[in-house]
Amino acid sequence: MIWRPRADQLATAVTHPHSRWRPAVAAVPRHVFIPQWWTREEHGWSLHDGPADPDHWLDAAYADRSLITAVAGHHADGADPDHHPTGRPTSSATLPSLLIQVYRHARIGPHDSVLDVGTGSGYGTALLAQRLGDARVTSIDVDKYLVEAARERLSSLGRYPLIEVADATDAIPGVHDRIIATVGMPHIPASWLRALRPGGRLVTTLADTSLIITATKQGDGSAVGKVEWDRAGFMAARSGRDYPADATDQLAAAWTTHGDVKISPYPVVDVEQAWDLSSMVALTIPGVEHGYRVEHGRRIAVMAHPDGSWARASSTGPQPASVHQGGPRRLWDQLDAIRAQWLTTGELPVRGARVRIEPTGRTVLTRSGWHTVVKP
Known part of the structure; x- marks a missing residue:
């Protein structure tokens, strides 16, 4: 050959x-x-x-x-x-x-x-x-x-x-x-x-x-x-033949379930295609899953977490999103808080952050007054 x-x-x-x-x-x-x-x-x-x-x-x-x-x-x-x-x-x-x-x-x-x-x-x-x-x-x-x-x-x-x-x-x-x-x-x-x-x-x-x-x-x-x-992006590390149970079932249900309703100040975003935003969400809410599709010109995004939290947002064009959400946490509210920070400062703080990894593996990311901890 x-x-x-x-x-x-x-x-x-x-x-x-x-x-x-x-x-x-x-x-x-x-x-x-x-x-x-x-x-x-x-x-x-x-x-x-x-x-x-x-x-x-x-x-x-x-x-x-x-x-x-x-x-x-x-x-x-x-x-x-x-x-x-x-x-x-x-x-x-x-x-x-x-x-x-x-x-x-x-x-x-x-x-x-x-x-x-x-x-x-x-x-x-x-x-x-x-x-x-x-x-x-x-x-x-x-x-x-x-x-x-x-x-x-x-x-x-x-x-x-x-x-x-x-x-x-x-x-x-x-x-x-x-x-x-x-x-x-x-x-x-x-x-x-x-x-x-x-x-x-x-x-x-x-x-x-x-x-x-x-x-x-x-x-x-x-x-x-x-x-x-x-x-860069890679498949997540695993400890067995396949990944453990995740939020797949909750994500599937989020497309049709009705819950608490609110109007977001922002339009729908495809989180997984907004790399800095999705990275901040993953650090803030580890384990969250995302979905996105367009139906008859209307953009729909869903989020779900293994703890039972879920959210669905839909909007046409740049219009504010109509949001349904439920479970122990309000996922779209947390997403909106991250987007508000982005608009206020002009960027998200995670990229370029300083990193300190302690001998225990506890990892601290800091930048411009922001910090988060990734625990072992």
């Missing part, structure tokens, strides 16, 4: 000409790590078999896009073409430009040892090993199958980094100069600070946000850094 020209084109697309990552992207055959993948269709998720259609395989593998490799714990590898799973994606081959973006934030030196949190397909691990050498790369994933598949695929290329099954929110192996997560973390575990050498740097996103946190370990065992002005 002629893949090298494709890999070279991908390297040109996702790196600048003098990037130290350019040779790695050009040298790693991405298709090896994605023999099968899922795409979302109206009737559920549909399977794509790479070897059955080599041209389509190469087109997909060497495009700068993420490919879903597991849905609700169902791996694409070896799946029945007639199987159409439902649920959330649980693993993917991350788009290469996003991997390079995160690696740049890590400021990886040629002699640094790296812990790669979230092996996934193994492609990112391969890029790290290609640049740094096998001995400097450790990769972990909670999914035993993904670990075994990544080992096999890397070994087929003559690469043997250490890859282990581990829960990123629990104890992690070794001591490292860099810790890089390509999963969204609910919090920064204390184990990460213990596994990071003094002066070492960690890079992660917070689950359900687009916030990239970078921090350097201090002599007292804490780490200090910032929320980068850049943005």
Whole structure:
């Protein structure tokens, strides 16, 4: 299979000409790590078999896009073409430009040892090993199958980094100069600070946000850094085959349920497409889920939380939204409070915030009189 020209084109697309990552992207055959993948269709998720259609395989593998490799714990590898799973994606081959973006934030030196949190397909691990050498790369994933598949695929290329099954929110192996997560973390575990050498740097996103946190370990065992002005988003870390129960049922009910009624001072917003707003909401109300659609010119947004809180807002164009909400919390009221802060100050404070991670993992974000705490 002629893949090298494709890999070279991908390297040109996702790196600048003098990037130290350019040779790695050009040298790693991405298709090896994605023999099968899922795409979302109206009737559920549909399977794509790479070897059955080599041209389509190469087109997909060497495009700068993420490919879903597991849905609700169902791996694409070896799946029945007639199987159409439902649920959330649980693993993917991350788009290469996003991997390079995160690696740049890590400021990886040629002699640094790296812990790669979230092996996934193994492609990112391969890029790290290609640049740094096998001995400097450790990769972990909670999914035993993904670990075994990544080992096999890397070994087929003559690469043997250490890859282990581990829960990123629990104890992690070794001591490292860099810790890089390509999963969204609910919090920064204390184990990460213990596994990071003094002066070492960690890079992660917070689950359900687009916030990239970078921090350097201090002599007292804490780490200090910032929320980068850049943005990135990854699947949330999990501790099992699938994610735990969430607000899916409440979100479905929110489209039709009637509750307390109010008129918002603001029009409907598609929260998930407003990255800073959705990040603030996720920090303020962890676990909240969103939905959005347009019906006959009317925009409708819903919110729901596992505690039973829900909200539905609808409006036409820029008109103030009519809101129904119920449960123990008034979710749309909390959203409106965040939007009021945005309009008052001209921006939301989370991007660019200072970060301090205590040895316990307690993480404090502060900026311009605002602060929030992400607890372990």
